[in-house]
Amino acid sequence: MRVEYINPFVESAFNVMKEVLQADVRRGELFLKSTSMPVMGVAAIVGLAGDVEGRVLFDMDKPTALRIASAMNGEELKALDELVKATITELANMITAQAVTKLHELGFRFDLTPPAIFTGDNMEVSNQDVEALIVPMETPQGKVEINVAIRERA
Amino acid sequence: MNAQAAAQAAVAHDEKKERADKIDFKMVTFSLGGKEYGIDIMNVKEIARAGRFTYVPNAAPFVRGVYNLRGDIISIIDLRIMFHLPAERKDENALESLLILRVEDHVFGVIVDYIDKVVGVSSAAIQPPHPIFGDINVKYIKGIIENQGKLYIILNVEKLFAPKKEEPRDEPRAAAAAGLRAAPGAPSPRDEARAAAQEAAGIKGDLNAGFVAETLATFKKFSVSTVNDAWFRARYAEWRAKRGVEDVQLHAEADADQFLSPFYSPGTGALWSEDYAAAVAAALPPMPAKSLNVWNPGCGKGYESYSVACILKAAYPEARVKVWANDSDLLSISMAPNMVFDIDDVPERYREFMVKGRNGWSFTQALRDSIFFEFHDVLNANPIPPADFIVCRDTVSFMAPQDQKRVLADFSDKAKEGAALLMGAHETMPLDGWVPIGPAGLSLYAKGSR
Structure with missing residues (x-):
């Protein structure tokens, strides 16, 4: 993944999460991964197209999703209902959109697909041939992993 | 009857x-x-x-x-x-x-x-x-x-x-087909690794050299293999002569650094010098294609990617040069796209591709656009288009033996017919299908049969 893409994603993830959660968010060590990876339980995915092809995946477990949605909505949410899903989708959208805006300012053209959300147990994502950059974010609500896989169109 | x-x-x-x-x-x-x-x-x-x-x-x-x-x-x-x-x-x-x-x-x-x-x-x-x-x-x-x-x-x-023993790994062993097998009777994996390292280095019998090879792997992740055993043998002999048999071992990372210091190719961590760049440019086979793809795994801070891009741009001003430079060290490579130079440190040949900015001299936008710096691990899948030129200096040696094989095979896979491959000054390409074309001291190969 191009070096130029890394910072916008890391920064916007950090900024957006800090803002919507109104809490202390910490970023873990970035690393690369290429094999299939387990999904913790709730995954929001945003596709990217344009100069590049790829996707951004926001991965967290169910309790974390509930707590984040509760914090964002300002009320206690107990079940993984439509509201929670919509909230997580919105979070994914905000982060990706802000990153793409930053990239646009740097001269990279990206288009987004509407986010989709997956929930379930024992899920796994496999991307053949694409390695993903993992940006782990530690929030008081739990751990969120942002999994960015972008490649240039050859 | x-x-x-x-x-x-x-x-x-x-x-x-x-x-x-x-x-x-x-x-x-x-x-x-x-x-x-x-x-x-x-x-x-x-x-x-x-x-x-x-x-x-x-x-x-x-x-x-x-x-x-x-x-x-x-x-x-x-x-x-x-x-x-x-x-x-x-x-x-x-x-x-x-x-x-x-x-x-x-x-x-x-x-x-x-x-x-x-x-x-x-x-x-x-x-x-x-x-x-x-x-x-x-x-x-x-x-x-x-x-x-x-x-x-x-x-x-x-x-x-019998208690399960680790299956002997045949990867390092294959490095020395003719080498002696490790002693019979269930050698431990550690012994095997050492034996394999010794075999690869062709220094059977000299236990010290085996230890040195092993310490290099521990401290610097440097694996003695067919890629570099000629250099290792010569360097070990020199090292032993200098330090004496008593003090031949590498005790700390500093020793390992010192041992490896002559290994690095010219122009590591800097733009390639006038002489080295000229030597590479002269030895390269003609590249008539309109668009030239260069793959530069292990580009580090990016100096060699810029050097290669400049050499090719100078030689083929009409061609569209694209350098896919990648490194798995995020810190090194994250600085690469926006490097700033002091013009006095820049050899003459690069200056035509540079402009003066607010903070100092940097490469022109056109040249920078021709290089994709990627945070990428070559051991993962490499989505690189077929390459005309692969530059991979002093990178393969720092991988585990089985990874070396995979990456080298990937080079053969990704290179176009007739493509060039530049390895580190003290490295060789062990695979078939590559013909050395460089002068002495330049590990330059062309893909093709003899």
Whole structure:
């Protein structure tokens, strides 16, 4: 993944999460991964197209999703209902959109697909041939992993 | 029948008799799923009948549990389940036939259907197992013997029950096809790695060199292999001459750094010097294509990517040059796209591609656009278009031997026919299909047959 893409994603993830959660968010060590990876339980995915092809995946477990949605909505949410899903989708959208805006300012053209959300147990994502950059974010609500896989169109 | 034939027959009969008489192998015979088996009596401590084994959670299915044999706790293995043979389920309190075996220092019991007797045979009459034996994996069978009209399959208890040893990895070994094999008798993986490193370096017998190779791997992840063994051997000899045999070992990372200091190619961590760049430019094969793809794995801080881009732009101003530069060190590569130089440090040949900015001199936008710096690990999939030129200096040597093979194979895979490959000054391309084209001191290859 191009070096130029890394910072916008890391920064916007950090900024957006800090803002919507109104809490202390910490970023873990970035690393690369290429094999299939387990999904913790709730995954929001945003596709990217344009100069590049790829996707951004926001991965967290169910309790974390509930707590984040509760914090964002300002009320206690107990079940993984439509509201929670919509909230997580919105979070994914905000982060990706802000990153793409930053990239646009740097001269990279990206288009987004509407986010989709997956929930379930024992899920796994496999991307053949694409390695993903993992940006782990530690929030008081739990751990969120942002999994960015972008490649240039050859 | 004439007398001669009769005499021959008599001799043959005698021989047979003699062979059968010479009993030097005794085995305990038993049945499993209706077939007869034997185990060397030297491995059998005793036989017993017992039941009500204590179940062990999470154990392999063929482990029936543990049993208290006069104060010793032994594990009980059901051979029928181990070999996927039908096993009748007896009720809770029924007694099973047990052979108590001793293998090395371990004692344990195996459950069989029925224990028969002790049979003495001649070891010369044991036939090797046939590969299509079926029920039981051939590697666990020592042989077959016929005794009084019955065929017994002799199990190899050592193989069956010996503590699991790591399968010897054949990757490093392959590096030295002609090398001596590690000593027989279950060498530990560590010994094997060392032996492989020594073999690769062609320094069998000199244990110190093997240690040095191993320390390099530990401190600097530098693997001695066919890529660099010529350099390693020469460097080791030089090192030993300088430090003396007493002090030849690398005690700390600083020593390893010092040992490796002459390894790095010219122009590491800086733009390539005028001489080196000119030498590379002169030795490169003609590249007539309109668009030139360069792959630069392990580009580090990016100096060599810029150097290569400038060389190609200067040589082929019309061509569209694209450099795919990647490194798995995020810190190094994140600075690469926006590098700023002091013009006095920049050799003349690069200046035409530079502009003065607010903070100092940097490469022009056009040149920077031709390089994709990627945070990427070459050991993952490499989505690189077919390359005209691969520049990978002093990178392969710092991978584990099996990774080196994979990456080198990927080079062959990704390079166009006739493409060039530049490796580190002290590295060589061990794979077939690459012809050296560089002058001495330049590890430059072209893809193609001789």
